[in-house]
Amino acid sequence: MHIDKHLDVIAACRFCFMCRHLDPVGNVTFQESDTPRGRALILDTIRMKNESLKNRDFIATIYRCALSGANRCHCVSHYDEVGLVLAARKDIVEAGLAPENVKALAEKLSRATFTVRGKGNVLYYGDHPELYSGCKTLSGGDPGKALETLGFAGDSQKVFDRFKSAVTASKCTTLIVAEPSAYDFLKDKLDGIKVVHCSEHLLSGKWKARPVRKAFYLESDFLKNYDGNPAASRELLARCGYSLMPFGTNSEESYSVGEGAVVFDELDPELCEKLCRRVYDLADNLKTALFITPSRYVKATLAKYNSQIRIVSLEEAVAQRKDRK
Amino acid sequence: MIPPNSYLYEMVRSELSWVVGDDHVQTGDSDKLGHSIDYYWVPEVWHDRGQKLPPPDFVVYPASAREVSEILKIANTHNIPVIPWGGGSGSQGGALPIYGGIVMDMKRMNKVLNIDPISMTATAETGINTQHLEWAIEKAGYSTMHFPASIACATLGGFIANRGTGVLSTKYGKIEDMVMTLEVVTPTGEIINTLPVPRHASGPDLTQLFLGSEGTLGVVTKATIKIHPIPESRKFHAFLFKTMHEAMVAGSKIMTSRLRPCVIRLYDEPETAKLIKRVLGIDKKGAYLVFGFDGPAKIVDLELEQACAICREKEHEDLGTEMGQAWWDHRYKFFYPPYMFHLPQAFGTLDTVATFANIEKVYWAMKNVVRENFPQAAFIGHFSHWYEWGCMLYARFIIEAPPQDPREAVALYNKIWDMAIRAAIKEGGVINEHHGVGLKLGRIMKELYGPAFKVLEDIKKTLDPNNIMNPGKMGFPSKGI
Numbered sequence: 026m027h028i029d030k031h032l033d034v035i036a037a038c039r040f041c042f043m044c045r046h047l048d049p050v051g052n053v054t055f056q057e058s059d060t061p062r063g064r065a066l067i068l069d070t071i072r073m074k075n076e077s078l079k080n081r082d083f084i085a086t087i088y089r090c091a092l093s094g095a096n097r098c099h100c101v102s103h104y105d106e107v108g109l110v111l112a113a114r115k116d117i118v119e120a121g122l123a124p125e126n127v128k129a130l131a132e133k134l135s136r137a138t139f140t141v142r143g144k145g146n147v148l149y150y151g152d153h154p155e156l157y158s159g160c161k162t163l164s165g166g167d168p169g170k171a172l173e174t175l176g177f178a179g180d181s182q183k184v185f186d187r188f189k190s191a192v193t194a195s196k197c198t199t200l201i202v203a204e205p206s207a208y209d210f211l212k213d214k215l216d217g218i219k220v221v222h223c224s225e226h227l228l229s230g231k232w233k234a235r236p237v238r239k240a241f242y243l244e245s246d247f248l249k250n251y252d253g254n255p256a257a258s259r260e261l262l263a264r265c266g267y268s269l270m271p272f273g274t275n276s277e278e279s280y281s282v283g284e285g286a287v288v289f290d291e292l293d294p295e296l297c298e299k300l301c302r303r304v305y306d307l308a309d310n311l312k313t314a315l316f317i318t319p320s321r322y323v324k325a326t327l328a329k330y331n332s333q334i335r336i337v338s339l340e341e342a343v344a345q346r347k348d349r350k
Numbered sequence: 351m352i353p354p355n356s357y358l359y360e361m362v363r364s365e366l367s368w369v370v371g372d373d374h375v376q377t378g379d380s381d382k383l384g385h386s387i388d389y390y391w392v393p394e395v396w397h398d399r400g401q402k403l404p405p406p407d408f409v410v411y412p413a414s415a416r417e418v419s420e421i422l423k424i425a426n427t428h429n430i431p432v433i434p435w436g437g438g439s440g441s442q443g444g445a446l447p448i449y450g451g452i453v454m455d456m457k458r459m460n461k462v463l464n465i466d467p468i469s470m471t472a473t474a475e476t477g478i479n480t481q482h483l484e485w486a487i488e489k490a491g492y493s494t495m496h497f498p499a500s501i502a503c504a505t506l507g508g509f510i511a512n513r514g515t516g517v518l519s520t521k522y523g524k525i526e527d528m529v530m531t532l533e534v535v536t537p538t539g540e541i542i543n544t545l546p547v548p549r550h551a552s553g554p555d556l557t558q559l560f561l562g563s564e565g566t567l568g569v570v571t572k573a574t575i576k577i578h579p580i581p582e583s584r585k586f587h588a589f590l591f592k593t594m595h596e597a598m599v600a601g602s603k604i605m606t607s608r609l610r611p612c613v614i615r616l617y618d619e620p621e622t623a624k625l626i627k628r629v630l631g632i633d634k635k636g637a638y639l640v641f642g643f644d645g646p647a648k649i650v651d652l653e654l655e656q657a658c659a660i661c662r663e664k665e666h667e668d669l670g671t672e673m674g675q676a677w678w679d680h681r682y683k684f685f686y687p688p689y690m691f692h693l694p695q696a697f698g699t700l701d702t703v704a705t706f707a708n709i710e711k712v713y714w715a716m717k718n719v720v721r722e723n724f725p726q727a728a729f730i731g732h733f734s735h736w737y738e739w740g741c742m743l744y745a746r747f748i749i750e751a752p753p754q755d756p757r758e759a760v761a762l763y764n765k766i767w768d769m770a771i772r773a774a775i776k777e778g779g780v781i782n783e784h785h786g787v788g789l790k791l792g793r794i795m796k797e798l799y800g801p802a803f804k805v806l807e808d809i810k811k812t813l814d815p816n817n818i819m820n821p822g823k824m825g826f827p828s829k830g831i
Contacts, residue, residue, distance in 0.1 A: 036687075036692070036693075037687035037688065037692075038687075039397075040387070040389065040394050040692070040693075041686070041687055041690075042389065042437060042438070042439040042500070042502070042503030042504075043502055043503060043682070043685060043686050044502065045437070045479075045502065045503055046479045046481045046482060046502040046503070047502075055411055055455060055457035055458050055460075055477075056376065056380070056381050056384070056409075056455075057381060057384025057385055057438060057455070058378075058380035058381045058383065058384045060384075062384070063380065063381075063383070063384040066383050066384060066387065066397070067380055067383060069397070070383065070397075073400050074400070080379055082378035082379045082380045083379060083380055085378075085380075086378075086380040100686060101682075101683050101686040101689075102686060102687060102688060102689075104687065274482070274485035274486055274488070274489045275485045
């Protein structure tokens, strides 16, 4: 089984409570099973008795995980609990035990195709081509990350191969990626092309001094907890005149409402809404404050359950102050 | 246990769902598994060895004192055990559903209700995770000053139920010193409030009755606690002494001279060699003593200097502020894997408290018992919560390779506890200081209290006539098997 490659994580997490306060799902369902300890106990049970993999309640719990990297970041030993859950999902899928809604979602994601348009040596993959004059644009669905998080490794590879073919055919030397989940997936996967996050590219431009505008910055789980928390996004927003304020009561908790699971809003809308409601509840001034997030997933999801929240993506925030020098 | 395919099971589930809603009555295997193991070594080893653990019949998540009250009334009607559950991180088996029944998980009751900057108090529901509580209080500009190693694991109610403590207990007290007043739902479902302040002469203090009652006398649903300003300064200093005794003399003199450290911690020679080396990287022979002061900067500097002067009266190695600060910075690291003891090791914390006159006698009595009777066990200890009159011994035994058979392993484990605890009690030790009694130490309660235990038994009978509240814990009667 794939989980057998993570025995160190099972042994470390199955009786450990030290990061449970950071599990976004555990913090809204309050269930012991929705914590790294709870999931490790389940997977330890499955390790000892493989038949338990068929337990529908265990499977549902494993798919309820939001795959936040906050717990792994918090752990002094950084045990890869996300890696363990992803391994369990692969085991579930390979055993033909994926729930119907997961299978349907995977089927939809598997149909992704990719198109390249325009001219230039730089390829942009995102929703705001107007910010990237002189770049080719690549459009299509998720490049395989979402399928990977659902446990469909083979299908993920096929979609990625299509993505890669499109990139290769573009003959570009640099790929700018906007969505943090896609950036995390692609940054070490593509040969012969430099992969950068959109903030790194935009930061290289020159920006006019602008009047200061305060905004709450909702960190991306991927950028912060998976990719070493690069400073470029915050620096870019600062250059655009945004004074960023930390959100919530602490700097450790993830407020990215299931971003780590890429398609969490489609996988479990009810739970996703609960994650959003926690964010709304923690906001001191939801109606008047401006929220900025590097992730279009976070933006769209938070906007879905509360029409009053003023939330923009990083690129939209930049576009609003676009007058470059 | 109620058979899941029985009429009674469905009747009870329907009644519970009517009170809290379908979503808040869990009967799935995932949650039952999570609630059948806490931080007690015995369920851990049973799980590890593939043994079936007694699960709850229902896991119920109330959102208010009224819902708690309704659940308790249902439990009384059907004579079903109710086991309150906070973070589940207790080490004594206190939250284990040993007879099945209803595990009442309190984490939905997680709101900070009020922060009173005039009186410097905060009121919160008791299911709140204590790290979340501290963050919320810090956002308002204050601190609970409650920093236990389990701050991120446990709930406010869990600390109240077990008389828990934090690292800064020497100055800010244990949870029983922090609490002002409680809202409690009694076992028969009455919602009561204790008096609003802890200093009064209006009879015995009901607040203190429920503190440490481990869910056997009711469910604490709301608490008002003291909060504190963020100190201007907090500084630490560490010394190394040749022997634990010399360090103890220095530490106790700091306390009896009535200096006001926020923390003192003294590690015996084996723990200094093992854990202080591993976690802090200080590779030295001797006994490591660290202390800290906080408050106005001038007072901190003055008190710190006085404490250092006391330490310098004995032969010592001055490790300076850096090695003291390192301890503070890594104070929780001891409890994360792989630094914390873990299976296949067998390990237990022989938490004991005694006066300065007795504490070293307690240490040696327990150490000698373990050494002489269980040569396969290592014994290490540190003294971690210090008061004007004595301190707490956080002694631990560790067996690297306990028997593979779970029954043999548990029998050996219990034998060590039985002998070590009785040796400690004989020397004036009280078991224990902040972990609680639970399932683990219930059998010792009558010996510890003597005839006074009948008073506790009578209180239990009066408040909980059907013995539904966490039966079989704290030395109170079992539910019957």
